Amino acid sequence: MFFSPLDQFEIKPLLILNNSYILSLSNYTIYFILVILIIYGYTIIFKNNKLSSNRYGVAIIALYDTILNLVVSQIGRQGGYYFPLIFSIFNIIVISNLLSMIPYSFALSAQLVAVISLSLALWIGNLIIGLYIHGFKFFALFVPSGTPLALVPVLVLIESLSYSSRAISLGLRLSANILSGHLLLLILGSLILSLISTSLIGFIGGIIPVIGVVAIVILEFGISIIQGYVFSILLSGYIKDSILLH
Known part of the structure; x- marks a missing residue:
C-alpha cells in the first residue's frame, strides 16, 4: 500500500518467496508486466479484419502509421527493419508514462537506473550496427567532411564525447522530464x-x-505522449547515423 505520492519513485519488494529478496517481485516488475499486457491486449486488435470500423481501431491505425512515417522519414527505406523495435519502445514509454499519471501508482520512466540502462543498451546496439555495416570506416562519423587536418584531433575528441553522451542523454532526458x-x-x-x-x-x-x-x-498527459515520440525520433536519428554515417 502506498502512503505517500513519493512512493511511486521507490522500488519496493511486494511479493517475497521464502523470505528471500532474490526471489521477490518488486513493484517495478509488476508494473512492467502490466505495461506489456496492456500493449499485448491492444495489438491483438490488429488481427481484426474490421479494424477501421470503430474509432478505437482508427486510433490504433493512426498511431501505427505515425510511427512508421517517423521511422521512414528519419532512416529511409531501411527504416522498416527497425520499425518493430522503435514502435515497441514507443508503446512501452507511452503506456508507462500514462500509468504513472494514476495517483499513487508507480512511475517506471522515472527510474534513472532502468531508463539509462535501456539507453545504454540501445547505444551499444547502434555502435555494433555501425561497426558491422561499415567496419573501421564507421569512425569517419567523428570527422566532419572538409575539416582542416590541424583541427582533426580536436574535432575527433569533441565528436567522440558527443557520441558517447548519447548513451546517457537519451534516457536521462526522459527520466528527468517525468520526474520533474x-x-x-x-x-x-x-x-x-x-x-x-x-x-x-x-x-x-x-x-x-x-x-x-x-x-x-x-x-x-500530453508530455507523457510527447516524451515517447521524442525518444523515438532521437533513437531513429541515432540509427540513421550508424547506417548512413551522417
Whole structure:
C-alpha cells in the first residue's frame, strides 16, 4: 500500500518467496508486466479484419502509421527493419508514462537506473550496427567532411564525447522530464492543501491554484505522449547515423 505520492519513485519488494529478496517481485516488475499486457491486449486488435470500423481501431491505425512515417522519414527505406523495435519502445514509454499519471501508482520512466540502462543498451546496439555495416570506416562519423587536418584531433575528441553522451542523454532526458513533472504536481498539491486548510478565505482562494494544477495535469498527459515520440525520433536519428554515417 502506498502512503505517500513519493512512493511511486521507490522500488519496493511486494511479493517475497521464502523470505528471500532474490526471489521477490518488486513493484517495478509488476508494473512492467502490466505495461506489456496492456500493449499485448491492444495489438491483438490488429488481427481484426474490421479494424477501421470503430474509432478505437482508427486510433490504433493512426498511431501505427505515425510511427512508421517517423521511422521512414528519419532512416529511409531501411527504416522498416527497425520499425518493430522503435514502435515497441514507443508503446512501452507511452503506456508507462500514462500509468504513472494514476495517483499513487508507480512511475517506471522515472527510474534513472532502468531508463539509462535501456539507453545504454540501445547505444551499444547502434555502435555494433555501425561497426558491422561499415567496419573501421564507421569512425569517419567523428570527422566532419572538409575539416582542416590541424583541427582533426580536436574535432575527433569533441565528436567522440558527443557520441558517447548519447548513451546517457537519451534516457536521462526522459527520466528527468517525468520526474520533474510529478514532483511539480506534488509540490503544488501540498501547497494548495496547506492553503485551503488555513481558513475559509484560504479555502476560497485555493480554487484558483486548483485550476492551475488541473491544467498542469492535462499538460503532463500530453508530455507523457510527447516524451515517447521524442525518444523515438532521437533513437531513429541515432540509427540513421550508424547506417548512413551522417
